[in-house]
Amino acid sequence: MTDWHGRAAALYDGGFRPMFIAGQWVAGRGVAGRAEAVIEARNPATGALLATVPRGTAADIDAAVAAARAAFEGPWAKFTPFERQALLLRIAEKFEQNWETLCLSDTLDMGMPISRTLANSRRVLGMLRFYAGQAVAIHGQTIPNSFPGEILSQTVKEPVGVVGAIIPWNAPIAGSVWKIGPALATGCTVVLKPSEEASLTVLLIAKLMQEAGLPDGVLNIVTGTGAEAGAALAAHPGVDKIVFTGSTATGQAIARAATGNLKRVSLELGGKSPVIVCRDADIDKAVPVAAMAVFANSGQICIAGSRLFVAREIHDEFVRRVGEFAAGLRIGNGIAPETELGPIISARQAERVESFLQAGPAEGAALVTGGARLEGAGFEGGNFIAPTVFGGVTDDMRIAREEIFGPVISALPFDTLEEVVARANATPYGLAAGVFTTHLGTGHKLARRLKAGSVWVNMYHAIDPAVPFGGVKMSGYGREGGLEHLDEYLDTKAVWINTD
Ligand code: NAD
Numbered sequence: 232m233t234d235w236h237g238r239a240a241a242l243y244d245g246g247f248r249p250m251f252i253a254g255q256w257v258a259g260r261g262v263a264g265r266a267e268a269v270i271e272a273r274n275p276a277t278g279a280l281l282a283t284v285p286r287g288t289a290a291d292i293d294a295a296v297a298a299a300r301a302a303f304e305g306p307w308a309k310f311t312p313f314e315r316q317a318l319l320l321r322i323a324e325k326f327e328q329n330w331e332t333l334c335l336s337d338t339l340d341m342g343m344p345i346s347r348t349l350a351n352s353r354r355v356l357g358m359l360r361f362y363a364g365q366a367v368a369i370h371g372q373t374i375p376n377s378f379p380g381e382i383l384s385q386t387v388k389e390p391v392g393v394v395g396a397i398i399p400w401n402a403p404i405a406g407s408v409w410k411i412g413p414a415l416a417t418g419c420t421v422v423l424k425p426s427e428e429a430s431l432t433v434l435l436i437a438k439l440m441q442e443a444g445l446p447d448g449v450l451n452i453v454t455g456t457g458a459e460a461g462a463a464l465a466a467h468p469g470v471d472k473i474v475f476t477g478s479t480a481t482g483q484a485i486a487r488a489a490t491g492n493l494k495r496v497s498l499e500l501g502g503k504s505p506v507i508v509c510r511d512a513d514i515d516k517a518v519p520v521a522a523m524a525v526f527a528n529s530g531q532i533c534i535a536g537s538r539l540f541v542a543r544e545i546h547d548e549f550v551r552r553v554g555e556f557a558a559g560l561r562i563g564n565g566i567a568p569e570t571e572l573g574p575i576i577s578a579r580q581a582e583r584v585e586s587f588l589q590a591g592p593a594e595g596a597a598l599v600t601g602g603a604r605l606e607g608a609g610f611e612g613g614n615f616i617a618p619t620v621f622g623g624v625t626d627d628m629r630i631a632r633e634e635i636f637g638p639v640i641s642a643l644p645f646d647t648l649e650e651v652v653a654r655a656n657a658t659p660y661g662l663a664a665g666v667f668t669t670h671l672g673t674g675h676k677l678a679r680r681l682k683a684g685s686v687w688v689n690m691y692h693a694i695d696p697a698v699p700f701g702g703v704k705m706s707g708y709g710r711e712g713g714l715e716h717l718d719e720y721l722d723t724k725a726v727w728i729n730t731d
């Protein structure tokens with residue numbers, strides 16, 4: 232059996248971890264021994280200090296963008312698509328060899344249970360291999376035109392250039408590979424700013440990529456805060472495109488900051504996703520899936536199906552059973568292989584979730600299970616919140632309107648399909664939706680009418696490298712995964728040739 236505790240102690244000892252610019256591991260311009268110039272990485276399950284990382288500044292972003300530009304115009308530009316493919320495959324291999332270490336790092340740094348991080352391998356390794364496949368399939372077209380004579384018109388696909396990537400803390404491995412993979416496939420270079428709450432695994436990813444032969448400057452990691460390093464990256468005139476995953480409010484700030492040089496932007500933002508359980512649903516199968524649509528990663532998932540619409544005829548039974556399921560989940564330090572739910576990322580985020588636990592009953596919702604912070608043996612020093620189910624929720628309550636990003640389900644009864652579609656769509660967000668029904672026609676009908684980037688019928692959470700993922704409305708624009716994804720990193724150039 233793996234000695235996870237022993238491996239954890241060997242992986243992070245509280246020491247300083249530099250960031251990665253131009254192929255060098257650097258302290259950053261702001262550090263120079265100043266305590267306020269580093270960020271502490273703490274284990275959210277115990278509060279223990281894992282490491283410190285530089286609090287990168289605008290000057291560090293300048294250096295990283297310059298390195299990315301030099302690589303883009305220099306040696307990286309000479310890589311053929313087949314060489315980029317080979318590199319991506321070597322990186323996938325490297326990740327596979329070091330998979331347990333990567334997963335352990337994530338568990339320590341952001342709390343996701345090790346059982347869950349290990350299970351994410353198919354998606355992340357699959358992503359890298361999917362982009363490796365795509366790298367050699369990028370091509371333009373020869374297009375007939377209306378000009379008389381021998382005029383040839385063609386399109387050529389070219390990399391957009393230097394990509395600024397900004398990611399949140401809730402899925403550092405998949406989140407960074409989803410940005411770096413397509414950049415390497417298309418020939419772009421990257422400056423990535425991880426979340427100040429979870430930088431360590433992203434630094435580890437850069438180290439593994441370097442070992443796999445990534446040329447200097449192709450990937451640069453600047454750790455730091457959103458207000459400082461993130462804002463500098465979003466506004467930087469040397470960046471050609473920003474890809475962002477995070478909250479809607481930050482996405483709006485980034486879109487505004489990007490106007491300076493009209494850089495391209497794609498945004499994967501927040502959600503308040505509906506899950507609709509029809510009266511003909513297979514209840515036994517739907518209960519655990521609907522519950523984990525929220526409780527996976529302790530609710531810290533953008534696609535959390537946090538509005539649970541249940542047909543009135545089965546509402547009470549269904550909500551009771553979701554409550555029982557929630558109460559039976561094993562919560563604790565994610566390093567224990569049996570843990571199903573880990574901590575909330577930070578004390579600040581836990582307080583935010585607690586404010587919703589208070590707002591629910593204050594606005595008239597009925598607490599079915601949970602509803603409080605977990606304290607005492609096994610929870611010392613960590614930010615743990617019991618998986619919570621509220622019944623009797625109405626559409627106007629805060630818990631039914633706002634993204635909580637914590638383990639909280641709001642159950643709402645409905646009477647007709649017409650009504651539930653209108654209510655499910657009555658949100659500024661449009662990231663995901665779920666439907667449970669045994670009637671094929673109902674599943675198809677609802678899938679078409681729900682305004683969301685992904686709709687799952689009789690399942691939830693499926694995300695695949697080959698299938699596009701993203702939002703509509705205030706959940707953002709642009710897609711990750713699928714063939715559309717590469718277009719986000721490519722410009723189309725028209726080339727005209729008079730062959731007469
Ligand atoms: P956040 O928006 O606070 O931070 C995300 C990243 O943006 C961090 O790296 C942060 O440092 C940076 N940032 C903050 N302010 C910035 C600014 N002014 N300019 C540039 N960068 C800035 O989000 P979070 O709390 O880390 O993550 C939770 C949010 O992310 C939730 O709303 C969740 O729904 C969303 N999310 C969406 C997806 C998706 O794919 N749609 C996936 C995961 C998380």
